[in-house]
Amino acid sequence: MKPARLGRRFVVSALSVLPALHVLPWRASAQAQATDPLPSWNNGRAKQSILDFVAAVTREGSADFVQPSERVATFDNDGTLWVEQPMYTQLAFALDRVVKLAPEHPEWKGTQPFKAAIEGDMKTLAESGERGMLELVLATHADMTTAQFEKIVTDWLATAQHPRFRRPYTKLVYQPMLEVLDYLHANQFQTFIVSGGGIEFMRPWTERVYGVPPERVVGTSIKTKFEMRDGRPELFRLAQVNFIDDKAGKPVGINEHIGRRPIAAFGNSDGDLEMLQWTTLAGDRRRLGLIVHHTDAEREYAYDRHSHVGKLDRALDAAAQNRWTVVSMKEDWNEIFPLAVRPLGIGGSSR
Amino acid sequence: MKPARLGRRFVVSALSVLPALHVLPWRASAQAQATDPLPSWNNGRAKQSILDFVAAVTREGSADFVQPSERVATFDNDGTLWVEQPMYTQLAFALDRVVKLAPEHPEWKGTQPFKAAIEGDMKTLAESGERGMLELVLATHADMTTAQFEKIVTDWLATAQHPRFRRPYTKLVYQPMLEVLDYLHANQFQTFIVSGGGIEFMRPWTERVYGVPPERVVGTSIKTKFEMRDGRPELFRLAQVNFIDDKAGKPVGINEHIGRRPIAAFGNSDGDLEMLQWTTLAGDRRRLGLIVHHTDAEREYAYDRHSHVGKLDRALDAAAQNRWTVVSMKEDWNEIFPLAVRPLGIGGSSR
Numbered sequence: 001m002k003p004a005r006l007g008r009r010f011v012v013s014a015l016s017v018l019p020a021l022h023v024l025p026w027r028a029s030a031q032a033q034a035t036d037p038l039p040s041w042n043n044g045r046a047k048q049s050i051l052d053f054v055a056a057v058t059r060e061g062s063a064d065f066v067q068p069s070e071r072v073a074t075f076d077n078d079g080t081l082w083v084e085q086p087m088y089t090q091l092a093f094a095l096d097r098v099v100k101l102a103p104e105h106p107e108w109k110g111t112q113p114f115k116a117a118i119e120g121d122m123k124t125l126a127e128s129g130e131r132g133m134l135e136l137v138l139a140t141h142a143d144m145t146t147a148q149f150e151k152i153v154t155d156w157l158a159t160a161q162h163p164r165f166r167r168p169y170t171k172l173v174y175q176p177m178l179e180v181l182d183y184l185h186a187n188q189f190q191t192f193i194v195s196g197g198g199i200e201f202m203r204p205w206t207e208r209v210y211g212v213p214p215e216r217v218v219g220t221s222i223k224t225k226f227e228m229r230d231g232r233p234e235l236f237r238l239a240q241v242n243f244i245d246d247k248a249g250k251p252v253g254i255n256e257h258i259g260r261r262p263i264a265a266f267g268n269s270d271g272d273l274e275m276l277q278w279t280t281l282a283g284d285r286r287r288l289g290l291i292v293h294h295t296d297a298e299r300e301y302a303y304d305r306h307s308h309v310g311k312l313d314r315a316l317d318a319a320a321q322n323r324w325t326v327v328s329m330k331e332d333w334n335e336i337f338p339l340a341v342r343p344l345g346i347g348g349s350s351r
Numbered sequence: 352m353k354p355a356r357l358g359r360r361f362v363v364s365a366l367s368v369l370p371a372l373h374v375l376p377w378r379a380s381a382q383a384q385a386t387d388p389l390p391s392w393n394n395g396r397a398k399q400s401i402l403d404f405v406a407a408v409t410r411e412g413s414a415d416f417v418q419p420s421e422r423v424a425t426f427d428n429d430g431t432l433w434v435e436q437p438m439y440t441q442l443a444f445a446l447d448r449v450v451k452l453a454p455e456h457p458e459w460k461g462t463q464p465f466k467a468a469i470e471g472d473m474k475t476l477a478e479s480g481e482r483g484m485l486e487l488v489l490a491t492h493a494d495m496t497t498a499q500f501e502k503i504v505t506d507w508l509a510t511a512q513h514p515r516f517r518r519p520y521t522k523l524v525y526q527p528m529l530e531v532l533d534y535l536h537a538n539q540f541q542t543f544i545v546s547g548g549g550i551e552f553m554r555p556w557t558e559r560v561y562g563v564p565p566e567r568v569v570g571t572s573i574k575t576k577f578e579m580r581d582g583r584p585e586l587f588r589l590a591q592v593n594f595i596d597d598k599a600g601k602p603v604g605i606n607e608h609i610g611r612r613p614i615a616a617f618g619n620s621d622g623d624l625e626m627l628q629w630t631t632l633a634g635d636r637r638r639l640g641l642i643v644h645h646t647d648a649e650r651e652y653a654y655d656r657h658s659h660v661g662k663l664d665r666a667l668d669a670a671a672q673n674r675w676t677v678v679s680m681k682e683d684w685n686e687i688f689p690l691a692v693r694p695l696g697i698g699g700s701s702r
């Protein structure tokens with residue numbers, strides 16, 4: 001145990017007896033306030049667990065010290081770094097693609113789940129489940145080069161808007177998590193995104209939005225094929241699944257891409273359970289597991305054990321058992337989105 | 352065209368008329384000599400092509416300037432960074448594993464290619480081809496955890512010796528290529544290994560030997576499976592091929608792992624042809640392709656179009672056509688291995 005950490009804990013504990021003074025250590029000096037690396041986080045156990053962990057693994061001489069090269073942290077994307085309700089952004093993209101491509105595919109009008117996608121019949125779409133989603137993705141994300149797909153994604157994200165917040169999806173990333181990413185980067189962490197979403201759907205924008213470059217994005221992929229065509233080297237995207245980077249696939253994807261066990265992992269759903277287990281339960285050194293719990297229906301969404309998107313059930317039980325940090329968006333975050341984006345009709349003056 | 356580059360080329364060209372003076376620009380001052388980043392490279396077109404390329408892409412304001420984040424260079428491993436004759440190091444490892452595991456597999460005595468491996472019958476082994484090699488690898492590299500495999504590889508490399516040079520394999524890396532890696536790292540390149548060899552066979556030692564960390568190693572892989580066993584998270588290696596990172600697989604592996612097109616690629620065989628095409632033929636900016644040609648039977652090996660290991664035939668033709676740099680080990684390298692390791696019986700005083 002490190003004296004510095006005990007000290008800070010002691011202060012927090014002692015202050016809980018003196019509620020009127022509990023903001024003191026954070027406001028003690030203008031300097032301390034100015035250098036708070038996580039200003040959108042309310043003081044509390046969740047924020048403190050992040051600060052304590054980073055302090056411990058970066059303090060030379062500490063028993064928990066970790067060399068910079070081994071400071072690997074992995075982040076789920078949907079629901080952990082950006083909004084995943086009312087549907088995964090990539091599904092919204094696929095639905096728009098189906099509508100756009102429909103004239104070239106008259107057969108879709110009589111085939112599910114394409115018919116439902118064209119008609120905006122969300123109930124039938126939901127019933128088609130993961131298999132239906134996969135069909136939509138394969139039909140709309142393949143039969144083109146990797147360069148063409150990158151352009152389609154970039155163009156779509158430049159104009160598409162979230163149905164509730166009426167903002168581009170890349171503006172619906174979580175400000176507190178951006179602060180965690182920045183804080184880890186400042187402390188010589190390598191951060192990776194490890195998402196069930198498509199690897200090539202994320203890479204065109206993760207560096208600009210999160211500061212995470214393409215080589216540090218791990219995700220679900222379809223197969224590609226190299227060909228020289230008219231003297232030009234091209235990679236063609238095939239309508240075949242290559243790898244599903246979700247659930248038990250996440251540790252596999254982490255090992256394949258990174259080749260090191262992370263020392264910290266951030267998720268929000270049962271899809272992240274195995275990543276959190278792989279990261280935190282090796283029993284060899286201090287690690288951080290963190291789950292973002294969506295508890296704020298007003299500013300974002302509230303969902304967990306019974307949600308069709310981002311279901312958080314087994315991982316919530318495991319969090320209690322394994323002492324993973326559980327972040328309540330409502331209690332722990334004083335801002336949700338950058339620039340105080342608020343849903344239309346709530347809070348009013350968001351434009 | 353950059354004045355500095357033209358200037359240097361002009362000097363080299365003018366000096367070719369004055370052979371007695373041709374070392375002058377490199378010995379002009381003690382400082383220039385001390386700062387030569389590639390001292391094991393003889394002056395000549397190969398060395399100059401590397402220096403010119405790095406100068407061009409790192410000079411701000413140059414038309415060829417590339418942002419550090421996009422300075423990605425990929426290196427084949429076998430025959431490009433370390434010795435691949437008389438057989439791939441990983442095959443030597445697999446053969447040793449077969450001998451070690453044979454008592455647990457009495458059936459191997461009557462089954463090829465295992466029988467040949469146990470008896471050291473290299474002719475039969477060679478005849479079993481790639482399929483035979485794959486069988487040996489799957490039988491000896493799987494049915495264990497990733498952590499167990501890492502230990503087996505590390506232990507083997509600590510004691511195994513190359514049959515001709517009588518040195519550990521990790522001492523049979525090419526000194527001139529180590530200098531290229533260092534030179535690129537000093538110029539803010541991210542270097543990746545992109546090898547047909549096993550990704551998990553390389554990762555335990557590439558950081559120590561090449562300065563290339565595990566997350567920047569791309570290679571052939573078998574499938575793994577995540578399981579919680581006795582409360583511990585484990586990845587089990589399965590006897591199933593996941594991905595072959597060779598030939599047309601190399602651009603696929605590069606795209607999957609890196610998500611950017613390299614600006615430089617280094618190889619030595621037809622297995623690297625597609626990586627060199629993918630890297631250099633996009634037609635959008637200046638790129639470097641380089642092939643190490645094994646021309647030095649005395650200090651290393653001489654082989655190309657008719658070799659069973661590291662065959663260099665189509666890629667040699669493509670090099671001429673595409674202006675890739677072709678390095679003659681005999682002519683261009685004044686040292687082959689670090690610490691002047693020499694084959695036993697040649698050169699004498701290597702111990």
